[in-house]
Structures are given as C-alpha cells and as structure tokens.
Amino acid sequence: MLDSSLVTRILFQDFASWSITLFYLLGYTAIGVFIHGVYVQVRKYRRGKPFAIAGLKAGIQRMLQDLASHRTLVRRDRSAGRAHALIFFGFVLLFIGTATITLEYDILEPLFGWRFWRGDFYLWFSLVLDVAGVGLIAGLLYMMVRRGWIKPPKLDYARPDRSPEDPDYNRSDYKREDWAFLWTLIIIGITGYVLEAARLVWLGDQPEVWSVRFWSPVGAVLAHGMQGLGLDADAAAMLRSGLWWFHGLLALTFIALIPYSKVKHIFTAPTSLMLRDPLAGRRLPKVPEEQKSAGYQYITDFKWKELLHLDACTKCGRCHEACPANAVGAPLSPRDVILSLREFANHALEAKTLPAEAELDVHGKGPGQVFMETLWSCRTCLACVEICPVAVEHVPIIVQMRRKLVEDGNMEPLLEKTLQTIHKTGNSFGESKRKRASWAKDLPFTIKDARKEPVDLLWFVGDYASFDPRNQKVTRGFAKLMNQAGVDFGLLFEGELNAGNDVRRVGEEGLYEFLATANITSLSDCAFNSVVTTDPHSYNTIRNEYPDFGGEFEIQHYTTLVRELLQQGRLRLRKTLDCRVTFHDPCHLGRYNRGFDAPRDILQMLGCELVEMERNRDNSFCCGAGGGRIWIPDPPGTEKPSQNRMHEAARIEGLQVFVVSCPKDLTMYEDALKTAGYEGKFVVRELIELIEECVEYDEPAALSLQA
Structure with a gap:
C-alpha cells in the first residue's frame, strides 16, 4: 500500500548545493530589483499632493466584490472580461501555490520543522494548480487572438490628439509591451506543464510519483505523450534540468519587472478600485484655501491618488470607445490623456531629484503634455469614468487642468x-x-x-x-x-x-x-x-x-x-x-x-x-x-x-x-x-x-x- 507521506514533490531534487545557492542568489536579486521598483513608485506618489482616505472599509469591500465578480470588466465586453477572469483567477491561484511552497521550504520547515506539502494536501494542491494553469493559458490565448486577429478599434493606440510628426505620436512600444506580457505569462504557464510532465517521465518508476500522476491531469497527459514519442527517463531528466532553469529564471525576471512594466497594474488597479470615489465627476472637489492656483499646472499638483490612477490604466480603450468627443473626431481620447500624464509623471517624478519647475508643467505641446484643445474638447459627460474597469477618474483630472486654463484666460472668446x-x-x-x-x-x-x-x-x-x-x-x-x-x-x-x-x-x-x-x-x-x-x-x-x-x-x-x-x-x-x-x-x-x-x-x-x-x-x-x-x-x-x-x-x-x-x-x-x-x-x-x-x-x- 502506498505510503501517503511519501507523496510530495522535492523542489530541488538531484540539484547540487551550488546550484541551489545560485538559484536563491538570483531569487533574492529579483526580489531586490522588485523592492527598488516599488520604492521608486512610492516615491513618485509621495511627490503628489496629500489625499485623505475616507471610507476605507467600504472601499476594500467594494474592491473585493469587483475583483471576485469581475463586474467592471465584463460590462460591454463580456469576452474580454471573461478571458481576464480566467487569467486573473489562474494567476492568483498559481501565485498562492508558489507562496505555499515558499512558506514550507523557506520558513516553516527550516525554523520549526513543519511539513504539510505532502499526501492528500499535495494531491489536491496539484489538481487545483493544474486546472488554474489551464484557465490562465486559455485566457491568454484569447487575448492573443483578440489583439492579433480580432483587433477591436479600441486597442489601436493611434492618437487623435497628436500628428505623426509629433515626437510622442508613436505608441508602438505599448503594443510590444502588451505582447511581451502575454508571451511571458503563457511561456511560464506552458513550460510549467512541460516541466511537470518531464518529471513524471523521469521518476516514472517511483510509485509515489507515477501512481498519482492524474492528480496533475495536464502533466500526466503530456507525460504519456512524451513516452509515446520515445522519451525515456534519462532524456526526461535532462529536459527537466534545463527547463527548470529556463522556467525559474523567466518567472524571476517577471517578478523583478513588475514595478517597471504593465504588470504593475496587478497592484495599482485593485488599489485604484479601493480608492474609487462613488461621486467622481458628479461632485467636483473644492479648491483648498491654502492652494495658490485654482487648478493643476504642474504634475506635482496632482494628488497621490490621481498619480496612482494614472498607473492603474491598462490601456483597454473602453473610455476611448465611449467618448463622444473622440467619436466625432475631436482631439481627445480620455485614455491618451491618462497615458500622456502617466508618461510625464514617470519621466518627471521617478528621478532621484525633481527637475526644474518649468519641466513639471503638464500644459503645452511637448512630449507628455496635454494640449489646450484636448482639454476643451471634453463634454464632461462622464462616459469615461463610468465605464473604466479600474476606476480611473478622467473628468475630475480634466476639470482640474481646465481650472488653470480659465485662471490664465486660455479659452474661447465666446466662452x-x-x-x-x-x-x-x-x-x-x-x-x-x-x-x-x-x-x-x-x-x-x-x-x-x-x-x-x-x-x-x-x-x-x-x-x-x-x-x-x-x-x-x-x-x-x-x-x-x-x-x-x-x-x-x-x-x-x-x-x-x-x-x-x-x-x-x-x-x-x-x-x-x-x-x-x-x-x-x-x-x-x-x-x-x-x-x-x-x-x-x-x-x-x-x-x-x-x-x-x-x-x-x-x-x-x-x-x-x-x-x-x-x-x-x-x-x-x-x-x-x-x-x-x-x-x-x-x-x-x-x-x-x-x-x-x-x-x-x-x-x-x-x-x-x-x-x-x-x-x-x-x-x-x-x-x-x-x-x-x-x-x-x-x-x-x-x-x-x-x-x-x-x-x-x-x-x-x-x-x-x-x-x-x-x-x-x-x-x-x-x-x-x-x-x-x-x-x-x-x-x-x-x-x-x-x-x-x-x-x-x-x-x-x-x-x-x-x-
């Protein structure tokens, strides 16, 4: 009878001690890069004006409901919303699984001798993660098809507020970033399954591995396929060794780059949802008595919450699609206003020291600045705020910038x-x-x-x-x-x-x-x-x-x-x-x-x-x-x-x-x-x-x- 205590997976099985040390060194390096990136982002937000959080408990509850139901994402785009739900829940479960392994290997077992990643717990753990990985890959594949073949107009990053000769007109970098994000995640997912299958073939003579293989159904099917193609245990061991390092390094690179890339939205988007103002746009903010200017002139005039909103934007284009000004050819896309300000904020506020005041002015015709014509094109109809799946508050930001234009007399004579x-x-x-x-x-x-x-x-x-x-x-x-x-x-x-x-x-x-x-x-x-x-x-x-x-x-x-x-x-x-x-x-x-x-x-x-x-x-x-x-x-x-x-x-x-x-x-x-x-x-x-x-x-x- 099979001893259930033997049913587990040894993470570093047959690894030399130097290679384990190297892996941990690379892992801590990735974590260090991640922490530094987080520090840079927090420093950027701290350079904005203070914002007092109100109704935090209600905000957290609403955010959790938004994430659990994906209600803000399935609206008016069910296919994309459901695909994102597969990616989101698959990613969360896989992250929890990785954190669980780390908890045992690096904390509980070394400090207290506690071991739980074995027997029935391990089997159910393996099954849940196998299913989660399938959801993740399915969602990613749909998003690839959507971007590569369906090509909805809202995912075209062509700018209505710029001309081709403008230095910040071309946003092809965003498309490359989108594809890099999708390919990185899908390769991590696929190599994880292949790695699992190679391990099953390699250790196929061990009952505590092979007899429970279908608790990892995807890996088991791939393992049988490998055997059918003539892969033996020795070849599987070699495949497993090389793929282990490729998979691990790719995953560590992904973690390290989170604060520096689109991936940061896994943190900024939930926070933005948590800080959502239910009356955003419906109730505009008063001008504080101590504020010298009525509106926003410099990027440092923005509240830290608004700077976070800029980072929460996922470029989904729903606001772009809903905007009536954009629909009739006006030089306005709410998405591009947010992205321009984000680019401006990253350039001006992520540096160790703030640039000169003139370089902080968000109004003008330079890269990242917002044109006066763009701001005056807005109808403040709230369509952008209402449809944004991550609670970006476009209209209040636009009105704050308009206040400065009015203060300076930069408006139509008739107005x-x-x-x-x-x-x-x-x-x-x-x-x-x-x-x-x-x-x-x-x-x-x-x-x-x-x-x-x-x-x-x-x-x-x-x-x-x-x-x-x-x-x-x-x-x-x-x-x-x-x-x-x-x-x-x-x-x-x-x-x-x-x-x-x-x-x-x-x-x-x-x-x-x-x-x-x-x-x-x-x-x-x-x-x-x-x-x-x-x-x-x-x-x-x-x-x-x-x-x-x-x-x-x-x-x-x-x-x-x-x-x-x-x-x-x-x-x-x-x-x-x-x-x-x-x-x-x-x-x-x-x-x-x-x-x-x-x-x-x-x-x-x-x-x-x-x-x-x-x-x-x-x-x-x-x-x-x-x-x-x-x-x-x-x-x-x-x-x-x-x-x-x-x-x-x-x-x-x-x-x-x-x-x-x-x-x-x-x-x-x-x-x-x-x-x-x-x-x-x-x-x-x-x-x-x-x-x-x-x-x-x-x-x-x-x-x-x-x-």
Whole structure:
C-alpha cells in the first residue's frame, strides 16, 4: 500500500548545493530589483499632493466584490472580461501555490520543522494548480487572438490628439509591451506543464510519483505523450534540468519587472478600485484655501491618488470607445490623456531629484503634455469614468487642468464672454433677472413666490427652461401639469441664478462658488419641503455639490414627480399615444444620477412603443452640450455629437418621436435633426410635451400671474 507521506514533490531534487545557492542568489536579486521598483513608485506618489482616505472599509469591500465578480470588466465586453477572469483567477491561484511552497521550504520547515506539502494536501494542491494553469493559458490565448486577429478599434493606440510628426505620436512600444506580457505569462504557464510532465517521465518508476500522476491531469497527459514519442527517463531528466532553469529564471525576471512594466497594474488597479470615489465627476472637489492656483499646472499638483490612477490604466480603450468627443473626431481620447500624464509623471517624478519647475508643467505641446484643445474638447459627460474597469477618474483630472486654463484666460472668446455674462446677470442668456419668470405671464393661474409664502415644492427652473423660447413652451407645460395635479409649488423668480453645474465643469470655480452660495442662500430663506427641477444639470449640482457648501436639499427630477402623480391618479390620461419612440438618456440624469427608469415608465403609461437605441442608459451618448461646450463653437465642417446621435436614432425603423427630458437636449437635438438631414422623418419632443398631449385637464381658471 502506498505510503501517503511519501507523496510530495522535492523542489530541488538531484540539484547540487551550488546550484541551489545560485538559484536563491538570483531569487533574492529579483526580489531586490522588485523592492527598488516599488520604492521608486512610492516615491513618485509621495511627490503628489496629500489625499485623505475616507471610507476605507467600504472601499476594500467594494474592491473585493469587483475583483471576485469581475463586474467592471465584463460590462460591454463580456469576452474580454471573461478571458481576464480566467487569467486573473489562474494567476492568483498559481501565485498562492508558489507562496505555499515558499512558506514550507523557506520558513516553516527550516525554523520549526513543519511539513504539510505532502499526501492528500499535495494531491489536491496539484489538481487545483493544474486546472488554474489551464484557465490562465486559455485566457491568454484569447487575448492573443483578440489583439492579433480580432483587433477591436479600441486597442489601436493611434492618437487623435497628436500628428505623426509629433515626437510622442508613436505608441508602438505599448503594443510590444502588451505582447511581451502575454508571451511571458503563457511561456511560464506552458513550460510549467512541460516541466511537470518531464518529471513524471523521469521518476516514472517511483510509485509515489507515477501512481498519482492524474492528480496533475495536464502533466500526466503530456507525460504519456512524451513516452509515446520515445522519451525515456534519462532524456526526461535532462529536459527537466534545463527547463527548470529556463522556467525559474523567466518567472524571476517577471517578478523583478513588475514595478517597471504593465504588470504593475496587478497592484495599482485593485488599489485604484479601493480608492474609487462613488461621486467622481458628479461632485467636483473644492479648491483648498491654502492652494495658490485654482487648478493643476504642474504634475506635482496632482494628488497621490490621481498619480496612482494614472498607473492603474491598462490601456483597454473602453473610455476611448465611449467618448463622444473622440467619436466625432475631436482631439481627445480620455485614455491618451491618462497615458500622456502617466508618461510625464514617470519621466518627471521617478528621478532621484525633481527637475526644474518649468519641466513639471503638464500644459503645452511637448512630449507628455496635454494640449489646450484636448482639454476643451471634453463634454464632461462622464462616459469615461463610468465605464473604466479600474476606476480611473478622467473628468475630475480634466476639470482640474481646465481650472488653470480659465485662471490664465486660455479659452474661447465666446466662452469667456458667456462666463462674464453669467457673472453680471446670473444667467447665460444675458437677460435681466426680472425676466426669469416671464415665460409664465400667459398662464391662467398664479404661481407662488416661494420667497414670500411657504410651498410644498420649490421649482428650480434653470436658464434654458427660463429664457430659451422653445424651452419656455415646455416650461409652461410642466407648470400646467403641476397645477392640474394640485401640487403646491412656487418659484424663486429673480432670486434664482444659474445653478453653476456647467460653469464648474468649464473650470470657473470662483464663479461657481458665487452662484452656488447665492442660490443656497435664496433656497435657505424659503419654506418648502423639497425641490424639483426640469433641468438635469441643475439637478446634479444641487443634489451632489451644494451640500459641500452648506446646501442640503431634497431634490428630484420632474420625471420622478410626474410618474408619482400619474400612479396616484392626480394626473389622469384622456388618451394614449400609439407611436414608436426612442428615448435619449440625458448624461446628468442618467449616467450621473442613475435616473433611467422614471422616463421609461412614463412612456409606457402613455402607450408609446419604446425602441432603445444601441447606446442607452449608462451607455447613452452625449448631446455635446455638457462641460460648457454649448457655449463653445464647434470647428466648421466637423460632425457634432448631436448629429452622430441623430444618425443612430434614424436607424430605428419606423421611428416617429425622439424623446428627451432635458432643456439642453431639446436645443441640441432639434438643431441636429435639421443639420443631419432628418427633418420630416421623425420629430424631437420633450417628454413633458407628450404627457401634456395625453393628460385630461379641467377647465382653466382665469387667474393672473403673480408679479
């Protein structure tokens, strides 16, 4: 009967003592190189600004859930996500296996005489690692096929922000690094199996080895194949000896190079996930009082967390693919912004001593610097942040750099004029504050002034809904709906200013703080229970950013309110619509604040046949107005994001209505309907207009508007 205590694997079987000493010397050298690399990276991060970690326990839990489920990786690319899961879990199990061997050989046995890597434990250990290796190799093979034959466009490192003559245009080094990473891991995996098979053939006459060979199923199959090809024990011993050194040295080289290569993401990516800000982009950071400049000019202005985010990027291209600016040919790829800054940080911050201040400036046209045109191309739609599998926060970084541009006056003249107009009049249209509620003068009922009497619901209207003639029709429609439902509501009238959401995302932090503080004061002086708004941009900043300035208000978008009024029967439908529609998710309602369901529920109540566009919900496409881009003219002859969206909608057979629920969307898409050539084929309508068409109204009372 086989003695189970003999079933094990002697790591250095038949090795001379000098060769064992040499191996350990090489191993410690590799560990030393690794530790030095880690030291260089930590020194780099320490050269960034401080960052206080908050909610660490929740961050760790979320990170572990992300890693275990791979939920951030399988989204919108299931094949790549599943292949990565095979690589990840295979690598983790193999690493644990290697660490287990080291634990016994180098710590427990020499110090305490403890031995556990034998018998049943060893057999199950061998089986698990054999299966893990198969998963690792399968995942790597798919990634090779993907890069070599499938070639998705997002893995093309061509830069939209550079020309071929620019010194940092060519990123072929990244492709070589990707292939080197894949080949190194797959060779380590394959040679591990061949090494295992050669050992089985070499020691085939020993029952404690051969009789349990199928606990290493892959190695056993290869061993039988070797025997079938005529490999005897002596030849197998020679093969095992040479391959042992090749496999071991390759593995040690891999370990040594982790901090210096793409492989570092096995540490930086989980840390980035752990430090993820759930409100990244939705809530932008205030400028610390001690900070001299409003935004980021130098790489040393970045927080250490942001420098780590740069290293966490795996170049997967998902942000590149999702970016609306990139989709229409603007000189922006969120991935390339991050990679440029990473290259810049590595060059400037990994040196023993910091270079001169001028060499730390991240703005400009030099290698690694980010162009002004690139920063102004961003719509701050949050598509990049939302899809990033490793929690890189592109938009906050871009806005921080924009703050410096605004501070220095480096912006489009029209944008600068608009910001001055907002500062002077409190709105982007340059209208008198007294005209903010002029849209209501023809209504047959009085709207309360919330500054003078208590209301249940305070309606924060917003600039476009207040001053744009086309949107004013929608605004009057919503007022009629609330009146019909018996909602006790009121306005701030001229006490309302631009909410500041887009002002802040432009980078004009001083003006934003002025607007936010003024609105918070006006709101705080009123007696109400909650706020409603028809403007998703206002909704986002009041909900997510005003609390940082002392303004804690319960707020909802109108779609949530109207759905409730319909469900309660306070709004009754006199008819339903028999039409085919598609719905565009506004960035600031959908992706920013997860307001996906209420508009769709309303459309269903109205009897509409909803056909989703390919890009919908959290993958919705931007209209192009966000981030202040509605105030910046697009270059002549270029496609606008809104036109790109119209082409997508037009592919829906029999489409009758393109439905929006944002004033800026209505403006952008009605214009795009004409310029994209679809006028007469379908129409753009605000959801409020469809609701108005269906609701049963009482006879309107002949009341005058309160002044």
